[in-house]
Amino acid sequence: MMNQEEQWLLPDGVEEVLPGRARAIEQLRRQTLDLYQRWGYELVFPPLIEFLESLLNGAGRDLERETFKITDQLTGRLMGVRADITPQVARMDAHSLRRSAPSRLCYCSSALRTRPAVAGATRLPYQLGVELFGHAGSDSDLEVMTLLLDTLALAGVADQVVLDLGHVGLFRGLLDACDLSDAEQGQLEDIYVRKARVELDAFLAERDLPAPAARALAALPWLAGGIGILDQARTLLGDFPGALAALDELAVLAGVLDARGVQLHLDLGELRGYHYHTGCVFAAYLPGESEPVAKGGRYDHIGEVFGRARPATGFSADLKMLAARTDAAALNGILAEGSLQDAGFADKVSALRDAGERVVLALTGADNDPQELGCQRRLVQDGSRWVIQDIS
Structure with a gap:
């Protein structure tokens, strides 16, 4: 039988927000949504719960293990509580709006995850984000990154942030030169994500890959640092047109951001969201934090399962985490x-x-x-x- 204290316990990773913190979060929510409106982004409210086959369609499949599932008492069908809002917004663009011009959409709502991203983290993020559909190219990537930096400025942390920048096309460009099965590609991807040097060396030694590709695959995970590593990468990737095209895209973005004084860390072996993203990926880190305060990138095929594979880019953040370093205005x-x-x-x-x-x-x-x-x-x-x- 529960004692009185146990009756009020909340599940791990689920927290209540008291008035002081709630004021800070709401203050930042209003400021960010007003900012997005000035940039031309329209607010949407995707449903908290959907039929599972719709919620986990396409890019949402990667969220299957993070999604709480329940049975709909009206139909008997399985439903899921959203773990990430981005796939829902992509469906709204592709299926509900069906615009020919670029769509700029933003959102701020709760999500629910079966597991925290790291031990001690929340399972109930208050997800804030923007998505830009219908344009492929550095202009839209740069727009979204600039909007992220403006968001961080509202939270008072822009001068502390290091922006981690990569491009999944570098890895894909190298795979195009290798005759690897889907299983082998998945194994190599997992090695890259964990940056397991010994396993990578063994993987490459066991396979008869073209020497330039093997050399590039062995070096790519460790090409990380300032903007100067782009020159090293260009030499390494000279035999791979697809990888060079991705490097050119990355160089344009990095050059503009570096000129604006943004603290950059380039990680050319970054494969975060590899199955989800198709181009540039980025994440904003604060000092002392192992998890990014915001992250995003390009995902051009996300609407494909809804019959409309428009190019897309965007970012998301947990508003509660963003507001943790801001103070609410004193009550007056x-x-x-x-x-x-x-x-x-x-x-x-x-x-x-x-x-x-x-x-x-x-x-x-x-x-x-x-x-x-x-x-x-x-x-x-x-x-x-x-x-x-x-x-x-």
Whole structure:
């Protein structure tokens, strides 16, 4: 039998947000969505729950193990609670909107995951993101990255962020020169993700690959650092047109961002979301954090299963994590000491609220502590007038 303390325990990775932190999160949510609106992004609200076959279609298949599943009591069909909002937004663009012009969509809603990304992390992220559909090229990639940096500036962390930048086309360009089975490609991808040098050396030694490809595959995971590594990569990848094209795309983006003073870390062997992404990938890291505060990239085939494979790029972040380093504005209010039965008092309170003031009613018989209620002034009656006084 549960004791009283156990009755109030929350599951691991699930947390409640109290007023102070909630104010900081909501303040940042409003600022970011206003920012996105000024860039031309339209807000959408994908459903929290869907039939499983729809939710896990296409790119969503990678989320199968992270998705909570329940049975719909109306139809008996399996449903899933979304673990990531991006595939849903891609479906909305491809299936519901079906625009010919580029679509700029943004969202901010809760998701739910069966497991945290790392030990101690949340399973209930408040996912914020933007997606740009219908344009292939560095212009849209740069737009999304710039918007990410502006988002981080609103959170007050832009000057602390290191932007990790890569391109999955480098790896794919090398695979094009190798006769590897799907299973072998998957094995090599796993080695790259773990950066397992000994396993990589053994994998390459066991196979008769073209010497330039084997040499490049052996070196690529360790090509990481500042913008100067692009020259090394160009020499290494000179025999592989597909990889060179990806390197050119990466160089354009890195050059612009570097000129703007962004702290860059290029990782040319980065395969984060390899099956999901098709081009440039990026992630923003804060000092002392092992997980990125935001991440994104290009994923041109995401709408294919919905009959419309438009090029796409975007990013997402956990708004709760972003807001963790921001302080909410201090509460500033007026404690109104009167009764709404008094028409003059009610009119005065309404006028103050219309003017943007936060007015808290002092309830009869309650402990109306101004400090706990976040009030520094009070509305009191002075003869026939209602006046505002400072609380000393």
